[in-house]
Amino acid sequence: MTSETFKIQSGNNRSLSVSKFTPKIPNNKSIVISSATGVLQGYYFKFAIHFSTIGFTVYTFDYSGIGASDSDNLKSNTSNLSDWAIDQSNLLFFIKKENPNHKLTLITHSIGGQLIGLNPNIKLVDNIIMICSQSGYWKQFNGFNRFRMLTFWYALIPFSTPIFNYFPAKHLGLFENLPKQVAYQWRQWGIHPDYLLREANTRQLHFNEVNCNVLSISFPRDKFASKASVDWLTDRFTNATIDRRHIIPEDLNINDVKHFGFFKDTFKDSLWKLTEQWIENKT
Template sequence: MTEPLGLDINTPLGHDLNLTVFKPQISNHKSIVISSATGVLQYYYFKFASYFSELGYTIYTFDYSGIGKSNPDLSHLKKNNIDLKAWGENDQTAVVTYAKSQNPNHKIIVITHSIGGQLLAFNKSMPQIDTIITVASQSGYWKHWKGFERFRMFMFWYIMIPTLTPLFGYFPAKKFGLFENLPKQMAFQWRSWGKRNDYLLSDFNFEDLQFKNFNKNLLALSFPNDEFASKVAVDWLAKQFVNAKVDRRHILPEELGISDVGHFGFFRHQFKDSLWKMTHEWIEQHS
């Protein structure tokens, strides 16, 4: 693997997105685009990206508009009016399109973490995608959780976002040790979905979304003890890909002889010989 390359690409909406490209020494003619969880920096996925680059994949990570290296500073964040639809229709779409333009003969694999899978609903580059893997990608409807997790989700949608976002001009997630700060319109739209049992379908007609346009292989992964992606919430999103060949797996750690995975564990280096190896084998068989 060569040294990762950082670069900015301009998007149709006119703002720049920061990408990091991991190029292998010998290519297997497959590219992977990693679409992050909400407010998670692309840096979090670098070890995962390096591992797959060493196997021959070209990897693209990126920060959504308003996040990390795709946000100049706090003053710009306060002026940022991008929403979730644009994160998918503009940002995620732009990265997939760029990846395909750089290697037109490559198979394109999109690996999503959490909200990254939801954004596929708006990804206009869906015809360019050959394979999808969703990792703990889910509906955020608060009643998909039980007990304390349900209470926590209720507080998040009904108290924290509507109270703090107007006060700061953005959602100040970092002040609570949650994740990166979020653009205000993105946070408001996310909250609107999370309050309703049909989630993003409360805002959009299914026929206008991209879910139905993917008819290839999709692996949908979830794990027990995931406080941000319950099994039923992941089931809901997987079912939206009505024409895909969905391989739905709720993985019990004891099946692989590994420790608990939770919402963020999949991308940790400790799982390179288990979950990462399994993922590589699945891609080889299905793309």
């Protein structure tokens, strides 16, 4: 396989850094990976390289204000989560135009699956795999994880963001720093029982436009995506054919996966193989 990195234009003069992994012998199937919040696309490169070596054309990207996508002037970056959904949407359009005859699979991690609801081009995909994609509403969590989410929405974001003029996630030992409007909109979702559905008051949501196969995966002991929170988001896809799996690692004789483990090559012969077989069966 070969790889290249380039930029495409998104809305409001935003430029997205995109990496493309091209197989030596293509199978006429493309994958795009939509990252978790504040996670650089490089985190998914091993996964992308693996799938490219077995025939898939794979794309990763950084949302606006993250990594190589216009993050140099974070304090002046005005992107919000609705813009991130347009980033996802515009990349799908680009990929479908570049590979019109390919079957296109969208693989989302965490917030990537939430952005589907605000993505006007979601009908371009042929199937969707959601990894730990969930509601972030704090009452969807139990015990200490509920307290953690409550603290995140009501303390960390509102108190630290005005000081730095962006959300200083790196300083807090979390993930990449976020544009302030991303953080503020995310907080508004997280304190509301309907989470991103509150956006329905101002714009059309697109969950009901998804009528393809959707595989939604979660794992026990995930601090950021409880089973209940993943169930909630999966239930938004009312017109899709849902394959919902809460995978117990012990049943597969694998190590704990939690929120970030799925894309580690430790799981190449288990979870990655499951993913490959599911895509092959659905396309």
